[in-house]
Every structure is written in structure tokens, then in C-alpha cells.
Amino acid sequence: MSSTPLANNLRVIIAEAVKMWRVWRTYKILIVFWGIFPLLWVLPFVFQGRALVGGLASANFKNLTGTEYYLPYILIGAMVSTYVFSGLWGIGNSLREETYWGTLEYIIISPTNPIVVLLGKVLSEFVYATATVIFQGLVCVLFFGVPITLAKILPIMLIIALLLIGFYSLAIGFAGLTLLIKETHGLVRTMEWFFFLFSPIRYPVEINPITKFVSMFIPLTYALVAIRMIVLFRQPGVSLWNVILILLLMDVASMLVGYITFTQLELRTRRAGTISMH
Amino acid sequence: MPAAIEINSVRKTFKKRRGKTTKALDGVSLVIEEGELFGLLGPNGAGKTTLVRCIATLLIPDQGKIRLLGRDVFRHQLLVRRDIGLVTSGERTLYWKLSGWDNLKFFSALYGMDPRQAEKRIDFLIDLLGLNEFSRDRVERYSSGMRQKLSLARALLHDPKILLLDEPTLGLDPQFSRFIRNFIRQDLNQKDKKTILMTTHYMDEADELCDRIAFIDRGVIVGLDTPSGFKRAIPHEEILELKCQGLFDATSIEKMSRVEKVSLVHENGIVILKVMAQRSEDVLSDVIRDLSAKTKILSINVKEPTLEDVFIYYTGRSLKDEPGSHHE
Numbered sequence: 001m002s003s004t005p006l007a008n009n010l011r012v013i014i015a016e017a018v019k020m021w022r023v024w025r026t027y028k029i030l031i032v033f034w035g036i037f038p039l040l041w042v043l044p045f046v047f048q049g050r051a052l053v054g055g056l057a058s059a060n061f062k063n064l065t066g067t068e069y070y071l072p073y074i075l076i077g078a079m080v081s082t083y084v085f086s087g088l089w090g091i092g093n094s095l096r097e098e099t100y101w102g103t104l105e106y107i108i109i110s111p112t113n114p115i116v117v118l119l120g121k122v123l124s125e126f127v128y129a130t131a132t133v134i135f136q137g138l139v140c141v142l143f144f145g146v147p148i149t150l151a152k153i154l155p156i157m158l159i160i161a162l163l164l165i166g167f168y169s170l171a172i173g174f175a176g177l178t179l180l181i182k183e184t185h186g187l188v189r190t191m192e193w194f195f196f197l198f199s200p201i202r203y204p205v206e207i208n209p210i211t212k213f214v215s216m217f218i219p220l221t222y223a224l225v226a227i228r229m230i231v232l233f234r235q236p237g238v239s240l241w242n243v244i245l246i247l248l249l250m251d252v253a254s255m256l257v258g259y260i261t262f263t264q265l266e267l268r269t270r271r272a273g274t275i276s277m278h
Numbered sequence: 279m280p281a282a283i284e285i286n287s288v289r290k291t292f293k294k295r296r297g298k299t300t301k302a303l304d305g306v307s308l309v310i311e312e313g314e315l316f317g318l319l320g321p322n323g324a325g326k327t328t329l330v331r332c333i334a335t336l337l338i339p340d341q342g343k344i345r346l347l348g349r350d351v352f353r354h355q356l357l358v359r360r361d362i363g364l365v366t367s368g369e370r371t372l373y374w375k376l377s378g379w380d381n382l383k384f385f386s387a388l389y390g391m392d393p394r395q396a397e398k399r400i401d402f403l404i405d406l407l408g409l410n411e412f413s414r415d416r417v418e419r420y421s422s423g424m425r426q427k428l429s430l431a432r433a434l435l436h437d438p439k440i441l442l443l444d445e446p447t448l449g450l451d452p453q454f455s456r457f458i459r460n461f462i463r464q465d466l467n468q469k470d471k472k473t474i475l476m477t478t479h480y481m482d483e484a485d486e487l488c489d490r491i492a493f494i495d496r497g498v499i500v501g502l503d504t505p506s507g508f509k510r511a512i513p514h515e516e517i518l519e520l521k522c523q524g525l526f527d528a529t530s531i532e533k534m535s536r537v538e539k540v541s542l543v544h545e546n547g548i549v550i551l552k553v554m555a556q557r558s559e560d561v562l563s564d565v566i567r568d569l570s571a572k573t574k575i576l577s578i579n580v581k582e583p584t585l586e587d588v589f590i591y592y593t594g595r596s597l598k599d600e601p602g603s604h605h606e
Contacts, residue, residue: 008390015387019376026375026416102370106432109334110388111359117388271338273292273302273331 009116016120017127034132042139045074065204067232072146076228077201079136083129083160084167084195084220088188090125091118091171096184108266108275115262118175122168152230155240159230162247163223166254173261179269200224219250280348282440282473283310283333288342290328290497302328303339304497310475312347312439315467317488318477319585321595325497326477327366330444333475334364346440360389363433363441367448371429374418378409378428381417382435389436396435403431406465408457423454430461441466443476447483455483463487481585491585495593508588517587518553518562519579525549526572534568536560541590548576552590 024030049071053061062068095118098104107117140146148156174191178184196202198214201224205215215221226243269275290303303325310316318326331337333344335355344351351358372381379400386396404413407427417425426446433441443462447455463486466472478484484491485505493501503511525544528551532540539554551569555561558580569575583591590596 008387011387011390011393015384019373019380019384022380023373023375101373102368103373105336105366106364106371106385107388109336109359109362109364110385111356111390112388113356267338270336273290273328273337275336 009112009119012112012116013120013123016117017124020121020124034128037132041078041136042075042144045071045078046144049074064206067228069146069232071144072140072232073228074202075136075140075144075146076231077224079133079140080160080163080220080224080227081195081201082133082136083164085192086125086129086132087122087164087168087171088174088191090128091121091168092174092178092188092191093184094118094121095175096178096182099182105275108270114266115172115259118172118262122171126164126168146231148231155230156227159223159226159243159247162244162251163219166219166247166251169251169254169258171258173258176262176265179275180265182274195220219247219254222246222250279312280345281309282312282314282347283308283316283475284343284345285309285329285333286343286345288329288332288339288344290325290332290337290339301497303332306342306494306497306499308492308499308502310473312473313467313471315463315474315476315487315489317484317491318475318494319479319481319484319491319589320477320494321479324494326479326494327444328497329494330364330442330475330477334362334442335359360436361439363436363438365426365429365433365441365443365446367426367445369422369425369449372417372425372432375416377414377416378420378424378431379404379413381428382431385432386435391436399435399437400431403434407431407461421454423450423457426450426454426458430458434466439473441472441474441476443474445477445479447478447480459483459487481589485585493589493592495589495595501588501592505585508585509583512583512588512591513556516558516580517583518555518558518565519581520551520553520565520569521576521578522549522551522569523547523574523576526569530568531565534561534564537565539591539594541594541596543596549573552587554587554591 052058053070057068058070059068061070061073065073067073095104098107107114137146137148141148174187177187181187195218198211199205199218199220200215201220205211205221222243226240229240266275285306285308288303288306289301292300292302294300306325306329308316318329320326328337332339333346333351335351335358338352346358346361349358372378373384376384382400382403383396386393386400391399404410407430409424409427409431412420412424417428420428430446433443446462447458450458462474462476467474476484476487488505490502490504491508492499501508526549528540528542531537531551531553536555536557537553538556539552541552543550543552551565553561553565562578566575566578586596
């Protein structure tokens with residue numbers, strides 16, 4: 001045990017990610033599902049686009065958003081939300097999984113801070129979500145002409161990184177909440193629909209003043225605006241630097257909220273004696 | 279030198295529905311010295327597991343202090359956790375979808391072990407516990423006994439000074455139980471000099487293994503001594519034990535003038551009545567007469583007192599009683 005705390009924590013993060021991968025690969029049906037899913041996920045959006053606007057572009061849509069490319073607009077929303085929802089399901093739900101496996105108490109009684117273990121779950125979710133998004137991106141570029149070029153990838157990655165730092169931090173706080181509230185599916189579903197409703201994943205939030213107002217407090221809104229701006233618009237509607245600054249501030253707030261929420265709720269569950277309860 | 283485990287006036291109450299509360303620990307104080315194999319004996323719901331969970335930092339007491347090797351467990355919890363190895367009963371405490379070896383490898387990372395040293399230690403423990411043949415198989419294919427051996431290996435990975443064993447042989451077949459008991463006594467306690475706190479409600483296990491025993495009942499330590507000291511303390515050299523068929527009311531026997539304590543234990547449809555008196559032969563005929571009118575007597579024995587009898591003497595309850603039951 002002579003390594004530095006940083007080296008130890010990095011080992012835990014990798015060990016946790018490897019463990020999740022090993023557990024996951026034993027469920028063969030999941031491998032089949034995730035092999036097919038990235039190729040088929042786009043079809044509902046294509047059918048929806050054809051039914052509503054008759055193709056990939058719409059003049060009416062341009063009045064609202066500044067771009068006539070309805071389908072690429074929606075596909076970008078779907079790709080970025082893949083990251084968000086994998087974080088919600090994967091990290092938020094992960095401690096419940098450990099409870100079902102009966103291993104949570106053994107993680108808690110180890111000398112490693114459980115947040116480090118959660119960072120391992122973040123890594124495993126990030127790898128999975130990135131692989132999925134790369135597949136989705138290829139489908140978008142090759143079959144639907146979404147103009148993602150190599151030059152655009154770097155700024156997109158920066159925006160996504162800023163989005164994920166904040167979002168995964170909140171997911172860690174959410175994982176703490178699942179220690180207290182033992183039912184996670186309802187919570188995750190509620191959060192999912194909250195994001196679908198109040199951030200521009202599937203439609204421009206400008207469509208309604210309430211959705212527009214609430215969306216201002218959701219980092220996903222800024223990330224989607226920025227990424228769509230990079231991919232679809234030649235004339236930026238908002239300053240990219242402003243978006244980066246807002247996301248940075250939201251990241252700091254999210255990290256604080258996530259950390260405090262998790263540590264306080266973990267403490268509270270240890271006081272109540274309900275840490276391993278189902 | 280500080281004691282290995284020092285528990286001082288620990289209280290823990292759990293909230294239940296409708297504002298009701300349950301006192302799980304009610305002012306428990308204990309000192310366990312280094313190298314001691316200490317048994318905590320009590321029926322289900324007595325507070326054994328609650329106390330172990332408090333020591334293991336899984337549960338925070340409402341009041342009182344717990345120190346391990348001189349350190350306060352809640353102030354220095356990350357440090358203290360390095361000195362603790364925990365084994366609980368129950369089937370699901372490991373990753374069933376991983377191999378035994380992969381389980382140990384994962385937990386070695388949580389204990390900050392160097393990967394190469396960890397692998398050597400894992401191989402050593404797997405060999406020591408006789409799991410070589412199955413170490414690369416998934417845990418879901420293990421028997422209960424093999425899983426418990428693997429749990430022991432996990433608790434020993436980081437070579438902790440203190441082992442907390444919560445019902446380590448519960449639900450195991452006699453062969454595995456025997457192996458685990460021998461391993462605890464010979465390898466862990468006598469050879470490696472580890473301090474061990476084990477909970478059990480198997481009296482023969484505690485009698486055979488432990489240097490000292492504390493009886494716990496309804497969250498209170500009701501007796502603390504060596505197994506032989508306990509047996510000497512009981513003022514009866516023999517216990518009258520009658521096995522009967524069917525339930526009956528033992529109040530009339532309790533009221534007999536020369537009867538001091540009575541307990542009833544239900545075991546596989548048979549009711550075992552234990553009667554303590556200064557001299558068994560003085561009450562035998564009265565007890566038989568009383569019981570014959572109520573039930574069918576299957577056997578009568580006069581036995582030397584066991585720890586179970588000592589527990590009944592102290593609490594009026596059997597170790598096999600369910601929480602809340604009381605015979606006195």
C-alpha cells in the first residue's frame with residue numbers, strides 16, 4: 001500500500017470500469033442489443049421528419065431555429081442526449097445495482113471514498129456512451145449528410161466535455177439520492193422527461209415561453225445550442241465563448257452540488273441504517 | 279497499548295413506521311484485547327449485527343464511542359477501515375457474474391494494494407482456502423460454502439488486524455462449517471494472531487472457538503465471561519430436558535416451587551422444554567405429571583448445562599427465540 005493516493009484512486013477507477021465491463025459482457029443479449037441499437041436508433045427520427053416536414057429540411061423550422069435542416073437538428077439532440085441519459089441510468093442507478101448484488105456495503109467499508117468508485121462507473125459509462133455516439137455520428141454523416149467535419153470535432157468535444165463534467169457530477173449526487181430513495185426507475189424516468197421537456201433535444205424550446213425560461217437553467221440547453229451552432233450554422237447566433245463560460249460556471253456549481261448531495265445522503269443513510277436495504 | 283476494540287456506551291435506535299422506534303443497542307460497552315477471539319452470542323434481533331455494523335463504520339450510533347486500536351472509528355473512518363476485514367452471512371455479498379479471482383482483484387484495488395502484491399496475495403489466499411480449482415469460475419457456479427470461503431479471502435486480502443465475522447457459518451453444511459471454524463481458530467487466531475469478533479447464535483460454535491463471550495439480548499450485554507466461567511457461574515449442575523410433541527402452556531411448571539427457570543424451544547415441530555432446578559430429581563415427577571396431561575413426551579434427559587442454558591439462565595430466553603418472544 002505504498003502508492004500515492006492519486007495512483008490508488010486511478011487504479012480503483014480503472015478496476016471499477018473493468019468490473020462493469022466484465023459484468024456487462026456476461027449478458028450476451030445486451031451485446032446484441034447495443035450492436036444493433038446504434039444502427040437503428042435513427043429510423044424513428046427519419047420517419048418522424050418525413051411525416052411532419054416531408055424530408056430533411058423545413059422552411060417553417062428555419063423561422064424558429066435559424067436552420068431549415070430539421071433532421072440533422074434532431075439527430076444532434078439525440079446524440080448528445082445519449083451521453084446525458086447514459087449518465088443518468090448508468091451512474092445514478094449504479095449504487096442500486098450494487099445493493100442488489102449485495103456488494104455495496106463492502107465498497108462502503110473499504111478505505112476508498114465511494115465517490116472514487118462512482119468515478120469508475122463514470123468512466124465505464126463514458127466509454128460506452130462515446131462508442132455509441134461515434135456510431136451514431138457515422139450514421140448521421142454517411143446516410144443523412146449531417147455536416148460534421150474533422151475541423152468541427154474538436155470544439156464539439158470541448159462542449160461535450162464541459163457538459164459531461166457537470167452532468168456526471170449531478171449524476172453522482174443523484175446516486176446519493178438513490179441510497180435514500182430506494183426506487184430509482186421512477187426518479188430516472190422523471191429526470192429523463194424533465195430533460196426532454198425543458199431542453200431542446202427534440203424541439204426548439206422557443207416554441208413555448210415556459211420551456212424557454214426553464215431551459216436556461218439546464219446545461220444541456222447550452223451544449224445543444226453550441227453544438228448545433230458549430231455543426232449547422234455558418235453565422236453563429238450566440239457567442240461560443242459565452243456558452244463555454246456558462247457551462248464552466250454550471251460545472252463548478254454541479255460539482256459542489258453533486259459532492260455535497262452524495263456525502264450528506266451517504267452519511268444520512270449510514271445514520272438511518274438503511275444503506276443496504278432494497 | 280490500546281485495546282483492539284473499545285466500545286463505550288453505544289446506543290442505536292431505529293425508527294419504524296408510525297413514529298415507533300426499536301432500541302437495537304442500549305448502552306453497550308465492551309473491551310476486546312488484541313489477539314482475542316471474542317464471541318457475541320444472542321438470538322435473532324438481539325443487536326449482534328447492529329453492533330458489528332457500527333464497528334465496521336456502516337452504521338453510525340446515536341450515542342457512544344467506538345475505538346479501534348485507539349482510533350475513533352467515525353473521526354478516522356478511512357484509516358480505521360484499513361484495519362478491518364468483514365465477513366457477513368448471506369449468499370449475495372460478491373459479484374456473481376465475476377470469477378472468484380476477479381472478485382478478489384477488484385476488492386484489492388479498493389484497499390489500495392499494489393497490483394503485483396495483490397495478485398500474489400490472491401493466489402496465496404485462494405490456495406489457503408482450497409479454492410484453486412474454481413478460482414477462474416464465475417461465483418454464480420459456487421456452492422454456499424465456497425462463496426463463504428471467498429468472502430473470508432476478501433476479508434483477509436489486505437491482511438487486517440481485526441476481523442469482524444457476522445454469523446460466518448450460517449446456512450453452511452457441516453463440512454464447510456467445520457472447515458471455517460478450524461480456519462478461524464487455527465489459522466487466523468492462533469497462527470496470525472488476529473483479533474476476531476464473531477457473532478453467532480450457535481452455542482457450540484462459540485463454546486468451541488471463543489476465548490471470551492458476551493451475551494447480548496434486546497440490545498444489552500447481559501453477561502460477559504469465558505465459556506467455562508459462564509458454565510461455572512450457573513448454580514445448576516444439570517438441566518432437565520424434555521422433548522414433547524405439540525404446543526402446550528408451561529406456566530404451571532414455572533410456578534412449581536422448586537423450579538427456578540423454564541424455557542421452551544420449538545425445533546422442527548418438536549417442543550423442547552428445559553427445566554432448571556437445584557436438583558432435577560426433585561421436580562422430575564411433578565413435571566412429568568403436569569406434561570402428561572397436556573402433551574406427548576417423546577424423551578427425557580438430564581444434561582450438563584450448555585452455553586444455551588447459561589443464556590436462558592441470564593435472559594429467560596433461548597438463543598433460537600425470535601425477536602420479541604419471551605418465556606420466563
